[in-house]
Amino acid sequence: MPAELASRLQREIQSELEAALSRLRALRGRLEERDLDPDALERDLEGAISDIDATEAALVARASELEDAIRSLSAELELGIADRTRELAETSARLSTVVQQLPDGVLIFDGTGELQLANRRAEALLGQPADRLGVAIDAMRTSPGWPLFPVLETGEPAKVERLELDRNGSTLLVEVDVVPVRSDSVIVAVVVVVKDITDRERRDRAERDFVTNAAHELQTPIAAIASAVDVLQAGAKERPADRDRFLGHIERASTRLGKLTRALLVLARAQNRSEQPRTEVIPLAPLLRSIAEMTAGRAIEVSCPDDAAVIANRPLLEQALANLSENAVKYAGGEVRLAAGQANGRVTIDVVDRGPGIAEALQSHVFERFYRGDGEIEGFGLGLAIVREAVDALGGELALDSGPDGTRVSIALPAARIRAT
Numbered sequence: 001m002p003a004e005l006a007s008r009l010q011r012e013i014q015s016e017l018e019a020a021l022s023r024l025r026a027l028r029g030r031l032e033e034r035d036l037d038p039d040a041l042e043r044d045l046e047g048a049i050s051d052i053d054a055t056e057a058a059l060v061a062r063a064s065e066l067e068d069a070i071r072s073l074s075a076e077l078e079l080g081i082a083d084r085t086r087e088l089a090e091t092s093a094r095l096s097t098v099v100q101q102l103p104d105g106v107l108i109f110d111g112t113g114e115l116q117l118a119n120r121r122a123e124a125l126l127g128q129p130a131d132r133l134g135v136a137i138d139a140m141r142t143s144p145g146w147p148l149f150p151v152l153e154t155g156e157p158a159k160v161e162r163l164e165l166d167r168n169g170s171t172l173l174v175e176v177d178v179v180p181v182r183s184d185s186v187i188v189a190v191v192v193v194v195k196d197i198t199d200r201e202r203r204d205r206a207e208r209d210f211v212t213n214a215a216h217e218l219q220t221p222i223a224a225i226a227s228a229v230d231v232l233q234a235g236a237k238e239r240p241a242d243r244d245r246f247l248g249h250i251e252r253a254s255t256r257l258g259k260l261t262r263a264l265l266v267l268a269r270a271q272n273r274s275e276q277p278r279t280e281v282i283p284l285a286p287l288l289r290s291i292a293e294m295t296a297g298r299a300i301e302v303s304c305p306d307d308a309a310v311i312a313n314r315p316l317l318e319q320a321l322a323n324l325s326e327n328a329v330k331y332a333g334g335e336v337r338l339a340a341g342q343a344n345g346r347v348t349i350d351v352v353d354r355g356p357g358i359a360e361a362l363q364s365h366v367f368e369r370f371y372r373g374d375g376e377i378e379g380f381g382l383g384l385a386i387v388r389e390a391v392d393a394l395g396g397e398l399a400l401d402s403g404p405d406g407t408r409v410s411i412a413l414p415a416a417r418i419r420a421t
Contacts, residue, residue, distance in 0.1 A: 105194035224253035309416040
């Protein structure tokens with residue numbers, strides 16, 4: 001208790017000083033009254049001098065104790081400050097580590113709007129290193145949607161659900177949350193959290209497009225059926241030639257509608273990962289020959305070792321290979337070949353055609369839903385999208401290689417082997 005000891009010593013020193021002064025005042029009063037004989041005066045002076053010497057010694061001793069107490073108090077304060085400083089440094093380091101590891105961008109500004117801290121994700125989102133972020137922030141100050149300064153003015157949290165940022169020439173969509181930090185009703189800092197929603201917006205747009213395109217594709221055969229029924233009911237059913245012609249329209253539209261519905265169901269099942277597809281060992285040679293026989297329009301060559309097999313879900317694999325084969329026959333102007341080979345515990349199944357190939361600018365779109373490379377060829381644009389989703393569901397790898405000499409689509413799956421008995 002250095003502080004309590006110092007206070008006590010201070011009180012004792014003050015008390016002794018007051019006692020010595022009181023004795024000196026009494027001696028002075030007696031001298032002024034001139035009622036002392038010389039011997040008594042000498043004795044009183046000697047006593048007063050002795051009291052002063054004793055008081056001086058006591059004061060020196062008390063001062064030494066007080067210095068010791070002050071040194072002890074100073075050492076305790078320094079130790080406490082060092083401990084507190086270390087705790088603050090450790091807390092700051094942990095906080096900085098947490099902020100740096102956050103998946104969203106974090107910017108911390110002071111009460112005047114000057115940037116104080118930014119994590120690595122914020123640097124990545126804004127496309128600037130830490131020492132250049134100030135320039136990017138200055139450019140954002142003029143953005144009509146930038147919420148920092150309104151928050152500094154009003155003191156109310158703000159949220160911007162969609163803000164476009166220009167990052168090195170490309171547009172980035174972000175969601176921004178701005179929260180003021182107060183101390184005694186004064187805003188001392190503002191925390192800005194920036195979340196990249198570009199992919200989310202792209203997915204949402206793709207889902208909206210999917211629904212729109214699906215509705216459009218479904219509407220076409222439904223409208224054809226409805227039109228044919230209207231014509232038949234208007235009297236065409238009474239004329240055999242007209243009746244047969246419009247019944248043919250209904251049959252073709254119904255077949256198209258059924259194919260589209262099945263394709264959408266297969267795509268939905270492949271995308272729904274709530275239940276893993278059941279796998280089995282599938283011999284490839286008979287499967288590829290079966291696919292080649294079922295694909296109409298052109299003879300397909302099959303090249304596959306008799307013992308080659310994969311571990312996969314049969315319906316998904318059959319659907320993917322059938323779609324690739326039909327697509328190759330539909331778009332290719334030359335031969336089509338199904339081939340399989342094994343390496344490093346994986347089996348690669350290739351669907352190869354000798355057609356004109358796919359333009360490089362279009363290759364990144366061919367696996368998108370409802371994309372059709374040639375509008376003149378009938379189809380839904382779902383075949384390759386189903387292939388991609390099926391291969392993803394099987395845990396395989398899908399690759400496309402296309403050029404002027406033709407196109408090769410490859411599916412890589414875990415290998416198995418059929419032993420001869």
